[in-house]
Amino acid sequence: MAKLTSLKSEKRLLDRQAADGIREHILEGILPAGARLLETQLSEQLEVSRGTVRSALAQLAREGLVQQVAFTRWQVSETSPRDAWELYTLRAALEGLGARLAAANAGPVDAKRLKATVVELTSAVKDQRFEDVTDIDFRLHQQIVEIAHHHRLAEQHGYIMQQVRFHMVHSGFLPKDYSALVDEHAALIGAVIDRDADLAERLAKSHNESEVSALSAHTEQVKTAS
Amino acid sequence: MAKLTSLKSEKRLLDRQAADGIREHILEGILPAGARLLETQLSEQLEVSRGTVRSALAQLAREGLVQQVAFTRWQVSETSPRDAWELYTLRAALEGLGARLAAANAGPVDAKRLKATVVELTSAVKDQRFEDVTDIDFRLHQQIVEIAHHHRLAEQHGYIMQQVRFHMVHSGFLPKDYSALVDEHAALIGAVIDRDADLAERLAKSHNESEVSALSAHTEQVKTAS
DNA sequence: ACTCCGCTGATTGCTGACCGTCAATCATTT
């Protein structure tokens, strides 16, 4: 008998679907930071009721993409350098734990998957497909966290990464030194595969630190340019 | 003229108030793990509409205290040893970061506050007021995180601590070695006040590890006893 | 006895209309 995929997984609740739609727009940058969101307008566009939109917005607020000003308005979150600092410090802590755990229980299948993704990353950098690079980068970190088998960690990490993506889109930040980026990832994955938990944790943290310093340099540059 | 306190600070949105009420019951242990929650019943008891109850339950679900089974039921979350492990590992990572940051920017005012709380803790242990001990313990860790001045960290830490409390209530877990508990906290606070970030981070993590080992010993004991 | 099937009741998911409340803006008054 052929393996059947669960039909149930396809069926998402309507408010989740609405949240997906809005989230998509925010992460694509179509809805800029600080943009006002009107419940009635969204309910018309998405063809759902106002209550459903409210539920979706509440979900997005919890994810940090949207802010609620009571009795007045919903708006897309603003991003400040302070937010970037929060995101990267928190991300470092979470990925440090994730890398440690992943190294502790990485099997041969996991190792193969990780290696394949590193190859993808390397070739994308080589071919200068820079949009793909960030996607693969995100996927690689997500894979590490998955291997940690830690449900709450995965959830929190997902939310943080969403906000990181959001911040990257709105600040126009792109990594500069791609060869260093590949090297860092390769080293991290190597530590995970070698099941060296201490090293994996250290590398995950230092990787984030190098990103945050590059980012702060970038915002500094933008500031002086204006 | 007498000083008037702001009325506004009292005014919480109705769905938040409803969530507070339900959360209280869950954390007090009045609603046991796995207990079913009926929307209509809650709306009658809380004297709010069903929509408001739904909003409150959705919040609690995001906090991890309640689970939603689509089209079927709401129920208080079940807790497993796996959950405990997740909570304590994640808590260790978050508090490690918190302690590091707190040590980096602890001022004399912060130091005074922390010392006062440690004194409270010490005397509560001495007087064997064990319910107070856990409360003060939670407050102490919360204070450290506050000093870190990291909004997202504080939020996540709050949610995790809520779940820790929930798990403690439902597993009947109490710390065993109170003198060691006081010593560990005193050492941690000392490191923060001395602004020794590395030491503070290490102590915060090891403190959590000692708790999780005590906890697993406890659940093991319960298992063999049954 | 066992399995499968469909029915039924119960509960959640979602909608639309409705009203009160609040914040912001504008007009009025002094």
Add this chain to the structure above:
DNA sequence: AAATGATTGACGGTCAGCAATCAGCGGAGT
């Protein structure tokens, strides 16, 4: 010009009701 009052636009919450879904039960067939 500043304080006061009125208007407006949007959110917060309620209600009645229908649709979608699921758990459980009992009957038909094997």
